Amino acid sequence: MISCFLPVQAQLQLDANQAPIPNHAPIPLTTNWHYRWDTLPEFPAGVELPQWNELEDWQSLDLPQKVRVEPDQDILWLAVTLPEVRSRFPALYFRGIPHILEAYINGEQVYLYDELKSDGTLKEKEGEFPIINLQPTHYAQILLIRVYVGSDRLTVGNDPSVLIGFGHQPLYGSQPDLFRRLIFNDGVRFILGFLFIVCGFFPLIITLFKRTDPIYVSFAFVTFLLGIYTITPAQLIRLLFNYSLFWTFIHHTTFHLLPVSLSLFFEHVFGAGPKKIIRRLRYVHLIYAPIAIILASTPLVSWGNAALPTQIGSLFTSSILILLATWRAIKGDPEAKIISFGFSIFLICAMHDIVMYIYPISNWVTIQFYPWGMLFFLICLAFIVERRFTEAQNHLKAYARASDRFVPHEFLQFLGKTSIIDVKLGDQVQKEMTVLFSDIRSFTSISESMPPERNFNFLNAYLRAVSPVIRQYNGFIDKYIGDAVMALFPHSVEDAIQAAVSMQKALDQFNQSVREEGYPAIQIGIGLHRGTLMLGTIGEQQRMETTVIADAVNLASRLEDSTKRYGASLVISQSTLNQLKHPDQFSSRYLGTILVKGKKEPIRICEIYESDATHIRNLKTETKGSFEAAIDLYDQGKLEAAAQLFQSVCAENPEDAVAKLCLLRCKHL
Numbered sequence: 001m002i003s004c005f006l007p008v009q010a011q012l013q014l015d016a017n018q019a020p021i022p023n024h025a026p027i028p029l030t031t032n033w034h035y036r037w038d039t040l041p042e043f044p045a046g047v048e049l050p051q052w053n054e055l056e057d058w059q060s061l062d063l064p065q066k067v068r069v070e071p072d073q074d075i076l077w078l079a080v081t082l083p084e085v086r087s088r089f090p091a092l093y094f095r096g097i098p099h100i101l102e103a104y105i106n107g108e109q110v111y112l113y114d115e116l117k118s119d120g121t122l123k124e125k126e127g128e129f130p131i132i133n134l135q136p137t138h139y140a141q142i143l144l145i146r147v148y149v150g151s152d153r154l155t156v157g158n159d160p161s162v163l164i165g166f167g168h169q170p171l172y173g174s175q176p177d178l179f180r181r182l183i184f185n186d187g188v189r190f191i192l193g194f195l196f197i198v199c200g201f202f203p204l205i206i207t208l209f210k211r212t213d214p215i216y217v218s219f220a221f222v223t224f225l226l227g228i229y230t231i232t233p234a235q236l237i238r239l240l241f242n243y244s245l246f247w248t249f250i251h252h253t254t255f256h257l258l259p260v261s262l263s264l265f266f267e268h269v270f271g272a273g274p275k276k277i278i279r280r281l282r283y284v285h286l287i288y289a290p291i292a293i294i295l296a297s298t299p300l301v302s303w304g305n306a307a308l309p310t311q312i313g314s315l316f317t318s319s320i321l322i323l324l325a326t327w328r329a330i331k332g333d334p335e336a337k338i339i340s341f342g343f344s345i346f347l348i349c350a351m352h353d354i355v356m357y358i359y360p361i362s363n364w365v366t367i368q369f370y371p372w373g374m375l376f377f378l379i380c381l382a383f384i385v386e387r388r389f390t391e392a393q394n395h396l397k398a399y400a401r402a403s404d405r406f407v408p409h410e411f412l413q414f415l416g417k418t419s420i421i422d423v424k425l426g427d428q429v430q431k432e433m434t435v436l437f438s439d440i441r442s443f444t445s446i447s448e449s450m451p452p453e454r455n456f457n458f459l460n461a462y463l464r465a466v467s468p469v470i471r472q473y474n475g476f477i478d479k480y481i482g483d484a485v486m487a488l489f490p491h492s493v494e495d496a497i498q499a500a501v502s503m504q505k506a507l508d509q510f511n512q513s514v515r516e517e518g519y520p521a522i523q524i525g526i527g528l529h530r531g532t533l534m535l536g537t538i539g540e541q542q543r544m545e546t547t548v549i550a551d552a553v554n555l556a557s558r559l560e561d562s563t564k565r566y567g568a569s570l571v572i573s574q575s576t577l578n579q580l581k582h583p584d585q586f587s588s589r590y591l592g593t594i595l596v597k598g599k600k601e602p603i604r605i606c607e608i609y610e611s612d613a614t615h616i617r618n619l620k621t622e623t624k625g626s627f628e629a630a631i632d633l634y635d636q637g638k639l640e641a642a643a644q645l646f647q648s649v650c651a652e653n654p655e656d657a658v659a660k661l662c663l664l665r666c667k668h669l
Contacts, residue, residue: 027083064164075101095169228254429534441524443482469503562591633645
């Protein structure tokens with residue numbers, strides 16, 4: 001095997017002072033061939049070389065050519081004059097000429113390929129490396145080739161012929177150039193075959209550890225067999241493993257099993273077809289495959305003859321598959337059309353290769369197209385995978401957006417999670433935030449006056465009006481509790497107050513729009529308090545939800561409830577109001593103290609009236625001193641003095657609902 005590469009001794013014969021010999025691209029030996037017929041000599045007689053100068057015995061020939069075999073002739077002599085091109089490492093590439101027995105230059109045997117038995121039949125032999133080295137002096141010499149044609153005829157009707165130069169062309173050139181050309185040609189085949197093997201290997205491995213759809217198994221079967229079939233004829237594979245007959249056995253075995261795997265894959269994708277014709281065809285191929293392999297392993301039948309029924313059957317099966325795939329594509333969805341189109345292209349390429357193998361027409365049509373057809377089919381499948389992957393991504397994004405509507409994304413961020421899938425029972429974190437509670441006043445009585453559908457439409461319309469305001473000011477809604485809203489503001493108190501004020505203004509616009517549709521105008525109360533919260537998940541493994549647990553939450557709820565008692569639209573704890581960087585940023589006044597269950601000390605609360613009408617807000621600011629003095633007297637139990645001050649505030653600002661309620665309490669206590 002090593003001797004086929006570098007003719008070192010031959011090169012030492014060159015004159016050391018000889019000028020460098022330029023390199024030439026390999027030259028195809030396709031013209032000026034001649035041939036003549038001969039019979040086998042009596043064994044063990046030697047080979048008698050024909051005389052080249054007897055021109056009347058030779059006929060001209062250009063490659064590729066189908067030569068009609070003369071009756072009772074088993075030997076074909078071929079002759080060609082090598083190009084008058086010198087090379088430092090001259091070599092010949094012998095492919096495209098079947099069953100070469102020997103090759104001679106100047107009467108010297110330079111190549112030995114096939115051998116004959118004593119009965120005149122060929123010995124079983126895998127072959128030799130197709131590149132042979134020549135002497136530097138062999139340029140412009142006559143090359144004689146003895147070819148055995150006794151068992152390699154292509155019969156078209158009654159016309160027995162031998163094929164010369166189909167598929168490959170004999171080449172003359174430098175040994176490195178020819179070897180590079182061989183590596184390139186086989187490299188493309190090897191890369192495609194390796195790609196097919198990988199595409200089939202991974203699904204097969206996955207099926208060992210995970211239950212998968214039968215489609216993946218049958219597809220893996222097809223691609224794996226096709227990869228083996230593509231790689232095994234490569235000269236590099238044969239060279240590495242010393243041209244063992246084992247590779248011919250593997251190559252033909254995979255060929256006979258390919259129709260079985262293709263029909264199985266088709267059945268898994270598109271079904272068995274009318275009257276289960278695909279399954280029946282698969283059984284036919286499956287029955288013949290072992291018969292062909294066994295027969296070809298004996299001297300009775302050659303590999304080529306054993307493959308002929310499979311080739312013809314594959315043409316018929318492929319035609320049926322293409323027709324059914326086209327029919328399914330017409331009726332199917334876009335993915336079915338893509339699969340059908342790609343699979344049909346692959347089958348057409350395979351059919352072309354089979355037809356050209358049986359009935360070759362010219363050199364170029366013997367190029368094998370099936371690997372490229374399979375590559376196109378894989379690209380179609382990759383397109384479908386990419387399409388499904390994109391759809392899955394879009395679905396996941398839609399799922400994430402949908403989950404955000406139920407579990408705020410900000411909540412997940414505080415828990416240190418990127419997705420709701422990562423949330424576990426008992427996850428929790430502690431943060432300082434401002435809690436906002438809002439509630440519609442007297443919503444129970446309002447809802448009782450409306451049917452359920454109208455009730456939900458009204459409530460959802462209200463929430464659509466006020467909810468975006470919360471997000472606008474860096475807050476997020478923790479939950480809806482009927483008509484109540486609980487929101488959290490993780491950054492600043494200013495954000496929460498701005499949101500609460502804007503909610504009141506959005507409510508005014510909402511009331512104007514719903515009056516036109518016959519809905520009643522509503523009022524809301526809002527409570528704000530800032531404190532330390534515990535955010536986490538509660539429940540059990542089959543049902544859990546996110547929640548906020550803290551004293552601050554309870555207090556914010558109580559502040560919202562106090563808006564009903566004081567008639568204020570927005571109540572905030574004084575401790576929260578004091579956290580403002582600029583306390584005068586919002587119009588506010590002191591409302592007094594309230595007792596909260598679980599608290600020993602009363603909570604000082606304030607009203608923020610920033611959302612009131614301008615004239616009411618101005619009057620509240622002007623009477624702020626009197627109002628807060630009245631509140632202090634009220635807290636001290638000096639109800640008469642407090643009532644007088646509340647009376648004066650109401651006189652100056654008759655629309656001050658908070659002062660009116662405070663005055664009313666003073667009179668009834």
